[in-house]
Amino acid sequence: MNGERQPFFNAPWPPLLVTGVIVGLYAIQSFAPIGPVAERFGFSPAKLADGDWASLVTPLFVHADWTHALVNAAMALAFGAPVARFLGAGASGVTGFFLLYFASGVLANLGHAAVHPGETAALIGASGAVSGLMGAAARLIATRGARLGALNSPPVIGMSLALMIVNLLMAVFGAPLSGSPIAWEAHLFGxxxxxxxxxxxxxLFGRRDRLTD
Structure with a gap:
């Protein structure tokens, strides 16, 4: 970011790709009933216990409805853009971006499994991975992307508390607009x-000069 406002349409291509994949795949998925899609591609602790390790990744590519897909797509673009700019446009920066995105999604699902061992209900969506981009972006707000902010900086603490409150409210009342239950623990892990x-x-990817002072 380097202290300058970046136009919306000038977002780096990695978060644009993530956004496009979320929307594009849901446009295709929307023609199929959600039940079989969730059963085939969703994640559950029970599936993991049966050795279905691929289910840690496949839920990132399917969503429950248009609201679910569009919210995740918008957040991936909003929070992924500053992270991608910080890591850089070179091969190492792009690799780091996608590694962070998928690691957040996979570990969010594993965290959900740890909290709900043996559960059979399917979890779908890229929310855990997108939450990871949000967590990374929280480290960049105070410094305008010049370097990583400290974990105890006000923006990091504020975003962390806000995310916890929002997810606890959704745990009680369900997701906005739909009222359906969400895997809020996965959001917090991500x-x-x-x-x-x-x-x-x-x-790991050559940006040591941009670590916290």
């Missing part, structure tokens, strides 16, 4: 992965 993982990614 956010934590992004919050802490962006530091590791920064070290």
């Amino acid at each position: 956010f934590a992965v992004g919050l802490f993982g962006i530091g590791l990614i920064t070290r």
Whole structure:
């Protein structure tokens, strides 16, 4: 970001690709009944216990409805853009971006399984991965993307508290607009992965000069 406002349409291509994949795949998926899609591609602790490791990744590509898909797509673009700019447009930066995105999604699902062992209800959506981008972006707000902000900085603490409150409210009342239950624990695990993982990614992919002072 380098202290300058970036136009919306000038977002780096990695978050644009994520956004396009979420919307494009749901446009195709919307022609199929949600039940079989969730059963085939969704994640559940029971499926993982049966050895279905692919189900840790496949839910990131399917969504419950248009609202679910569009909200995740919008958040992927909003929070993914500053993360992608920070990591850089080179091969290492792009690799780091996608590693962070998928690691957040996979570990969010594993966190959900740890909290709900043996549960058979299917979890779908890219919310855990998107929450990881949100956690990473929280580290960049105070510094305008110049370097990683400290974990105890006001923006990080504020975003963390806000996410916890919103997810606890959704745990009680259901998701906005639909009122359906959500895997709110996965959101919190994904956010934590992004919050802490962006530091590791920064070290591994050649951005050590942009670590917290």
